[in-house]
Amino acid sequence: MSEIRLGVEGEVANARRTITRVVEGLKPPASVRENVPSLEAICHADGVTLAPGERLISEPLLVAADEDPLALLDRYATHLGERMEARVPPRPPTGWCSWYYFYGENSEADVLANMVGIARERLPLEVILIDDGYETAIGDWLTPDPAKFPQGMGWLAEQIRAGGYVPGLWIAPFAASAGSQLFADHPDWVIRDEDGQPLVAWHHFGEVVHALDLTHPAVQEWLRTLFHTLSDEWGYGLFKLDFLYAGALAGQRHDPQMTRAQALRRGLEIIREVVGEKFLLGCGAPLGPCVGLVDGMRIGPDVAINWRPFWPDLSASAAENGLRNVVSRAFLHNRLWANDPDCVLVRTRDDESDLVLNEMRTLVSLVGLSGGLVLSGDNFPSIRPGRLKYLRQILPPYGQAAIPLDLFENELPELFVLPVQREFGAWLVVGVINWGDRTRKTTVDLARLGLEPGQPYHAYHYWRRRYLGVVRDRVTIPRHQPHETALLLLKPASEEPQFLTSTFHVTQGGVEVKAVDWTVDDGGRRVVVTLEKAGRQFGELLFAVPEPWRVAQAWLNGRRRGVNHIAPGVVGMGFHLEERAVVEMAFER
Template identity: 25%
Template sequence: MTKNTIERRNFLKLVGTGIGSLLTLPYYSSALGETSTVNRNRFKIGKPQWILHNDGTFDLIAGSMHLRNCRPTIDGQSIFVRNTFMGDSPKGKRIIYELDRGFVMLDLKINSGSISIGAELSGMSRAPYWFCPLGEAVVNGVKQYFKQGQGFGGPSGLYEFQEPSAQEFGNQPGEQAWAYDSYLVTGLISAEQETLAIGTYEHSDFIQKSTFYNRPHRRGLSDRYPDVEQILFETGFVTENIPLKDDFIKLPDIYIFFGNKPYETLQHLAWNISEQMGARKDTKTSYHWDSFNEFEHDFSHEKLTELLTTLDTIDPPIMLDTILINDGYCVHGDWLDYTDNWPRGLEPAARDIFQRQYRAGVWIAPFMVSEESKIFKRHKNWLIRDLNGEPILEWEFPEGKHYALDGSHPDVQRYIQKVFRAYRKMGFTFYKTDFMDWGLKPTVGIDRYDKTKSSVQIFTEVLNIIREEIGAGSFWITGTAPYAHMIGYVDAMRVANSLNCQWTEQGVGNMLQESYNTQYFNNVFWQNDLDVISLRNENCQLTATEKTSLANWIGIMGGVVSTSDRFSTLTDEQLDLWRLLIPQERPQSATLPLWGDNHQCKLVLRRYRSPRGWGLLILNDTEQTVTETFVFSEINEENNNWVYEWKLGESVDLGNLSQITLTLQKHESKLFYLTNGNDAPSEDLTISGLRLKKVYR
């Protein structure tokens, strides 16, 4: 790709200049004096304790939090014990429970920086459907809980427990019972912000799940009043009743970290999981073009040629890494048979992309099969079926009914291997997989080829096939997927619903919630993908303010940056904004210093190394106008900052401030540049901290 020297001209302007409210005046500044650093309470890891009782129950104590009367449970019920034996183990204490049929052994371990609980089951021909080594724990001293969704779309977030209320249920029995599941990383937070983070390091065999639930009771006429109510907690594994070799199974340890800050404690556990599972967290940050949002199923080789011609002529050039051919090139399932839009197939397309010095990318949903496909018509025995042998309808698209392949079938595995091997030979080095959750079907209640393995074991076999075929150097991004089992395989993960170029609760609302509450694992497990940035005026219902807010949000977070816009339709200002969203090559995440507090607006901070400074984005994602004050000592640990209102490419000096008050209209955001000295951001400074002059040098 030709690299021209960037022209010195007034092209660095932000889309939507002048739209929305300005900052509330006056700005509040501290007394004159040198900027000083705040002596804040630093993140620390504490030491929780196990307490054993003579009846075989145990407690977990961490600061003011207390999980009482814990015990193992099988299929949601306390185990029935004939005898209990307790003693020491190499790293802590051991409890052995003798059951009518078999044994359960727990190891309560004390590790360096954490505690953990391990479990072994013996004398059982089959595993339970689910097993919790820590079950029926009565929760005390916990104000909030962090719930991590199983994957794409969540829901994830920090929540307070529901309070029971007086209520009449009329002539129907009623209750206020609830239960919330969490996966991969789970948090319990006290009123003092002490945090327990819970999760396992191994996700190749079983789903690890934690659940918060209540045990409600009512009193009074008409069940009007709430009575004494307990909040309970359990954590364990979905083991799916699979047969056990030698009537024995050893389950992964569940680790528990105790820290003084919620966000940092969750991230500390995430880093440990990342290291143990070999996460692909160091690949170059993706900056790519994706065909789907703009063209959907109507992309073609002709339109690809038009895109490449446009990119050849734009000056300064658009420094993309990858061109991704998304859905629409085939009937789903027949991944190597092409529609009329691609008369010569995808190999010539890959060559055209490669010749322009981009990665060639292709979209594949390996478990998806359309009823119109040859695979469906010829190989119905490859499909997931119900217990009557009938294929299970997975989803009905406008293109017809769709079904899921049985990943345990050897012929299905060979077919998936064939597809990815073929695309690698064609020259594709960027792969986007989708609808991966279709391949994670519980073994119980369905008819599949191999009934001896868990859904996770089968799913992992397919992941191994794909990564082996595409090669270690290929970039793999995935969507609509469970998180835990894909760590170590993928380079990027879509975390939320599609934006679809309009501001809706299901689209943008879900993206903002999930990106905010999964940022702790961005560039820890992989690069988070928040969907494409849309700047175009055509076929887009976002306002200019909303486009700017979403572009800055996605750009500053530090994950994948992508678009589907036809560059030929963008204005000069829109092209300039896209250039200023270029990410750092080496992954670098923003932080969320006010995560979990009670501000209405969302705040994101990105640190820049050279020159030393910070990018600060404050976004009002509510449906009303919001006025709020933010204190800098709570944001970047500086009593005072030189503050610039920053529109990428230009800035306004607001002075040396200790706090700032601003009013934002709905969906509006403000971007600021903070520094210790009175140094304005360079005109070519990108939101990731790059200098465009160096990029184009």
């Protein structure tokens, strides 16, 4: 049987958008052909045979209609996550990854040097992730390169744990290179093409890589033994599982009654059974079959030190390509897993990067607004310390994803909007993106953001550290530069003094500000702002002080401090935040 067809016919009244999706990922990949007002959904059966009287049940089908296509995406992801028992971690992990500076050429000394650098800078990163390059060949995971990792991977994991971090390991578990010992010993373990030849999954730095047959009992037992060693004996606590699509490629398998999606899922089930509750990060994967088995998922191609790819391919490594997926797949976050937007690269152009300042800030902005994993891909021994402020400003992750309001209007969405709701207030942080190559004037209608027309809102430009004043119907960026994300705060304005914003995090108070307590006495007002954030970082708190109010006194951690006049009606206090700080300000008329 090659496919199962499901037909749905009828009128969809008062709805411009229709979403039709398979709401499980257990069975073969499904596609949908749409011809409104009728729909035909196809569930591929991958040639599974049925004996007389046998049945093969298709995936459940969800058909929904709504005026708001973003609501449909949310509904689809919510249904899929619930049916597949999605694993959503309580908070996304943070860490450092070796790939995006060394590209496989790092040694154990480089890993340890970066761990020392992270500790020296007091960066709140949790995982030290050793990416590709430690193995002698794809598939030969237990024989690390003796020249680069002479002490072995178990020893290195011990050093990482002793430093107070979680050791993480990259692996492509469903593949074996043509030159590997694994393939030499077990050529019958790989998927075959229609001519009976080993299927080529990809080329890894010029070497042919084959896909393992996950329906083969011997391959399944090998997976169990492999991850027992990596997890229990070596002690790694996070696994980045890459090139997972290899396990789902079409071809001849040991068990022809198992579909491609079922084979992939069986491989992941075995890994999950062995590692228990340790964090599994999927990468290069068909998304549906992984739900309920991985804790995090890379949702796009590799980021890179170049803005655009060297050839016109949306799957090629490039910052713009990666960010396109960060925005368009934001709705999957916290519904199917924790989204992994890939690494942030904040280093300068003289340190192995071609990203200009605006491109780097856009990368940081969209990763920060996405709410998912935050992994650094820089080299801490060589990075300019001043650049680390950009990394600090997205740590820790906020946890909630922004919304691409114009996802169904623009090929590259330009409005990435994060509603921030705290006990002490609510505001919007809006990433206004210029994907183009020319400077332009950009105007955003506040009603488009869901704000009430005619009402006053404070506007603050985060990266330029510029108060834009009180706006009512729209906010304008007169010179919106190429590849720049203007990160704007919009907060309801009042005739009373207000806590306006914090520059310690891109959410501008959503993470680091723990409380804002106001009291009224003798006609004046007093505010106490409590901040908590791991590490050490310089930043500023801003307060709106409309006429006829003025600042009477200010304190930092109980000691008198002066304030800076930022703009008419706005004052600020800059300071180094080390773990915790209390800012107090008294206002009078």
